[in-house]
Amino acid sequence: MQKLDGVEDLRVRRTRKLLQQALIEGTVDKGFAALTVRDITSRAMVNRSTFYRHYHDKYDLLEQHINAIYEVLEEEGGIIGEGRHEGLIELFKHIQQFPDFYGVVLGAQADAFLSPSFRQQTRQRFLAYFQQTFSEATSDPETPPLDLKFTTVASAGCGALAWWLEQERPSTPEQFAHWMQQIISDILVSTRLRQDSEP
Amino acid sequence: MQKLDGVEDLRVRRTRKLLQQALIEGTVDKGFAALTVRDITSRAMVNRSTFYRHYHDKYDLLEQHINAIYEVLEEEGGIIGEGRHEGLIELFKHIQQFPDFYGVVLGAQADAFLSPSFRQQTRQRFLAYFQQTFSEATSDPETPPLDLKFTTVASAGCGALAWWLEQERPSTPEQFAHWMQQIISDILVSTRLRQDSEP
DNA sequence: TCTCCCATGTTGCATAGGCAACACATTCCG
DNA sequence: CGGAATGTGTTGCCTATGCAACATGGGAGA
Numbered sequence: 001m002q003k004l005d006g007v008e009d010l011r012v013r014r015t016r017k018l019l020q021q022a023l024i025e026g027t028v029d030k031g032f033a034a035l036t037v038r039d040i041t042s043r044a045m046v047n048r049s050t051f052y053r054h055y056h057d058k059y060d061l062l063e064q065h066i067n068a069i070y071e072v073l074e075e076e077g078g079i080i081g082e083g084r085h086e087g088l089i090e091l092f093k094h095i096q097q098f099p100d101f102y103g104v105v106l107g108a109q110a111d112a113f114l115s116p117s118f119r120q121q122t123r124q125r126f127l128a129y130f131q132q133t134f135s136e137a138t139s140d141p142e143t144p145p146l147d148l149k150f151t152t153v154a155s156a157g158c159g160a161l162a163w164w165l166e167q168e169r170p171s172t173p174e175q176f177a178h179w180m181q182q183i184i185s186d187i188l189v190s191t192r193l194r195q196d197s198e199p
Numbered sequence: 200m201q202k203l204d205g206v207e208d209l210r211v212r213r214t215r216k217l218l219q220q221a222l223i224e225g226t227v228d229k230g231f232a233a234l235t236v237r238d239i240t241s242r243a244m245v246n247r248s249t250f251y252r253h254y255h256d257k258y259d260l261l262e263q264h265i266n267a268i269y270e271v272l273e274e275e276g277g278i279i280g281e282g283r284h285e286g287l288i289e290l291f292k293h294i295q296q297f298p299d300f301y302g303v304v305l306g307a308q309a310d311a312f313l314s315p316s317f318r319q320q321t322r323q324r325f326l327a328y329f330q331q332t333f334s335e336a337t338s339d340p341e342t343p344p345l346d347l348k349f350t351t352v353a354s355a356g357c358g359a360l361a362w363w364l365e366q367e368r369p370s371t372p373e374q375f376a377h378w379m380q381q382i383i384s385d386i387l388v389s390t391r392l393r394q395d396s397e398p
Numbered sequence: 399t400c401t402c403c404c405a406t407g408t409t410g411c412a413t414a415g416g417c418a419a420c421a422c423a424t425t426c427c428g
Numbered sequence: 429c430g431g432a433a434t435g436t437g438t439t440g441c442c443t444a445t446g447c448a449a450c451a452t453g454g455g456a457g458a
Contacts, residue, residue: 009416009417010415010416010417011414011415011416036404036405036406037405037406037407038404038405038406048406048407049407049408049409052406052407052408056407057406057407
């Protein structure tokens with residue numbers, strides 16, 4: 001099935017791309033819940049049997065698509081790279097590259113089903129990021145568990161991203177990154193302060 | 200190669216569609232002249248050898264794409280149908296369905312090469328249309344050859360369409376059809392008048 | 399309840415298309 | 429000038445995908 005020695009067959013990459021596109025487009029106009037495998041394959045101009053050679057069902061397709069997008073993000077060094085501010089800007093630029101995808105996964109019209117799975121994944125990514133950047137500052141044994149903070153911040157981040165995507169005329173990634181940075185700092189600082197001022 | 204009994208293989212239709220899309224997109228950002236077959240196939244995620252199984256070269260691809268679009272137009276009854284005014288409106292609605300295509304073929308950024316071939320095809324279509332609608336009115340032996348009139352009108356039509364497509368906020372097909380109708384009538388009437396008043 | 403309908407999965411066989419390699423022409427650059 | 433690089437066409441073999449036909453299951457309506 002897979003060529004072990006490196007690049008996959010062009011047909012495989014193309015088929016996957018068409019199915020992933022069709023998934024997003026279909027979700028935009030029918031909603032993820034109402035989408036059938038037939039809808040997806042006919043929109044993608046791919047035979048239904050071929051769908052099952054690649055994915056188990058539409059949930060699998062969604063998950064793999066999310067992973068694929070994250071791979072792009074990581075190849076761009078979006079989250080892990082350089083300074084934190086630059087990292088956020090890269091992240092938001094990346095998001096602007098896939099407006100439909102993030103609109104579906106994060107936006108207002110997102111099905112209730114979608115958000116949790118995405119948020120969970122995002123949390124893990126943010127986690128890796130913040131562990132790098134903030135590990136020294138939060139090494140105090142009295143602070144709340146990192147995990148809790150990350151969950152909070154990740155949720156806040158997702159909410160903010162949704163807001164950003166819903167604007168009809170979104171501000172630049174730079175501007176938005178600046179705001180996010182401030183908000184996140186506020187959260188982290190306030191938890192530390194509360195922590196410091198309590199017994 | 201072709202299934203004689205009706206519908207083509209899904210792979211065939213998909214491949215052609217991807218190549219045609221890539222042709223338009225590629226023309227938009229490199230120009231038709233600078234486009235290579237490699238550009239087209241890599242953008243379409245289709246192997247170059249497959250390209251040659253379907254088309255002789257990029258000119259062939261363009262021509263077949265134009266024909267395909269015309270087939271859509273005719274299936275919609277765009278030109279041939281009903282009253283002349285309604286026919287024009289259908290035509291313009293059709294054009295709005297393929298903005299990129301018509302933008303390339305007619306718009307300001309169209310390569311000098313493209314317009315003539317398209318204009319020629321368009322002329323033939325307009326010809327069929329006007330032969331139906333205006334044949335009685337122009338049966339006078341003193342009038343200039345139909346062919347000449349059609350060429351003139353088709354050129355005028357193409358120019359007007361280019362204008363329409365270049366507007367950032369195009370008026371509705373109905374509004375535009377109304378203007379076109381008036382302009383075309385003016386042309387036809389003025390030639391008849393000049394014809395009538397000369398010996 | 400019992401159908402009818404539609405979506406999901408799965409399979410065997412036929413084929414369009416990918417890949418690699420080729421010859422040839424062209425442009426470009428030292 | 430000569431050679432490296434790039435684009436065009438073409439070919440033979442291998443494989444991913446299309447197609448048709450199944451079985452299954454769930455939901456809607458008589």
